[in-house]
Amino acid sequence: MGVLEIKDLYFTYGGSDTPALNGLSLRVDEGEFFGITGPTGAGKTTLACCINGLIPHFYRGRLQGRVLVFGEPVGESTPARLARSVGSVFQDAESQVICADVEQEVAFGLENMGFSPREMEERIQTALELVGLSGFRQRPTAWLSGGEKQRLAIAAALAPLPRVLVLDEPTSELDPLGTREIFQVLRRLNREMGMTIIIMEQKTDYLAAFADRMLVLEAGRAVLEGSPAAVMRQQADLDRVGVRVPDVARLALMLGIGRDENLPLTVDHGRSLVEKWLQKRGQSPFHTGKLIS
Numbered sequence: 001m002g003v004l005e006i007k008d009l010y011f012t013y014g015g016s017d018t019p020a021l022n023g024l025s026l027r028v029d030e031g032e033f034f035g036i037t038g039p040t041g042a043g044k045t046t047l048a049c050c051i052n053g054l055i056p057h058f059y060r061g062r063l064q065g066r067v068l069v070f071g072e073p074v075g076e077s078t079p080a081r082l083a084r085s086v087g088s089v090f091q092d093a094e095s096q097v098i099c100a101d102v103e104q105e106v107a108f109g110l111e112n113m114g115f116s117p118r119e120m121e122e123r124i125q126t127a128l129e130l131v132g133l134s135g136f137r138q139r140p141t142a143w144l145s146g147g148e149k150q151r152l153a154i155a156a157a158l159a160p161l162p163r164v165l166v167l168d169e170p171t172s173e174l175d176p177l178g179t180r181e182i183f184q185v186l187r188r189l190n191r192e193m194g195m196t197i198i199i200m201e202q203k204t205d206y207l208a209a210f211a212d213r214m215l216v217l218e219a220g221r222a223v224l225e226g227s228p229a230a231v232m233r234q235q236a237d238l239d240r241v242g243v244r245v246p247d248v249a250r251l252a253l254m255l256g257i258g259r260d261e262n263l264p265l266t267v268d269h270g271r272s273l274v275e276k277w278l279q280k281r282g283q284s285p286f287h288t289g290k291l292i293s
């Protein structure tokens with residue numbers, strides 16, 4: 001089933017002459033882990049706002065084209081109705097976190113959606129555990145670091161278990177370990193609970209390793225779409241647009257290893273391909289520790 005269908009979408013913010021989205025078409029199916037990347041200003045945040053209804057319900061501008069979420073035009077729904085099926089995590093966690101303490105922050109959305117106190121308790125606990133904030137339940141939100149606020153914003157968005165989660169650069173304040181943990185949480189939600197994940201992210205190392213499918217935006221247009229391996233093979237296009245090809249993929253492309261979908265996107269995969277490549281050439285990986293360690 002189509003979770004999201006976008007057809008010929010144009011959007012220009014009020015007061016601007018340049019379209020932020022410029023003829024975009026896109027389909028995301030239920031259960032996909034879909035990654036969207038692109039350089040600064042490519043239109044990632046604008047696209048997220050078109051999916052969660054902030055455009056056209058909050059931001060004004062010229063909108064043309066069709067955005068359907070679960071078959072319903074976003075413009076004809078309301079942000080409150082959309083929020084039942086679409087959980088949102090915004091880029092700026094600072095402004096998304098509004099309650100005095102961690103527990104209240106996660107409870108806020110659940111309360112508005114009419115969950116019983118027992119259900120709320122269960123969901124708060126699970127959501128905080130998933131993002132690694134169990135020990136922070138009573139902590140004032142003003143005391144949280146930027147990364148902890150991002151984790152909290154994710155917990156609040158996933159607690160109602162929406163069918164789709166749209167996240168706009170949710171790991172921008174997190175270090176590599178924190179970023180990996182968040183991607184692992186998203187993978188669990190996707191694989192174990194069937195939640196559709198749509199994530200805007202510039203950290204392509206993680207996006208390529210975790211997404212089922214990817215889209216690259218440039219100046220509001222789709223320039224590449226496909227499996228992470230298919231997208232990352234287009235190194236020249238990505239270099240031109242300003243999207244980073246993960247080092248492991250770049251090395252494999254340089255050595256000519258990992259054909260088609262077998263292009264390595266994780267270090268473990270890359271390492272095993274390089275070991276095979278060396279063995280074929282009669283060079284034991286043990287004698288070339290510098291290359292592979």
Ligand SMILES: Nc1ncnc2c1ncn2[C@@H]1O[C@H](COP(=O)(O)OP(=O)(O)OP(=O)(O)O)[C@@H](O)[C@H]1O
Pocket residue numbers: 013014016019020038039040041042043044045046047091
């Ligand atoms: N509220 C606004 N009013 C006018 N123009 C805007 C507004 N928000 C974004 N834009 C413009 O729309 C274009 C797309 O911006 P958008 O924030 O969607 O890009 P992005 O890919 O998310 O960038 P980043 O990675 O820097 O967050 C940019 O040219 C930006 O300047």
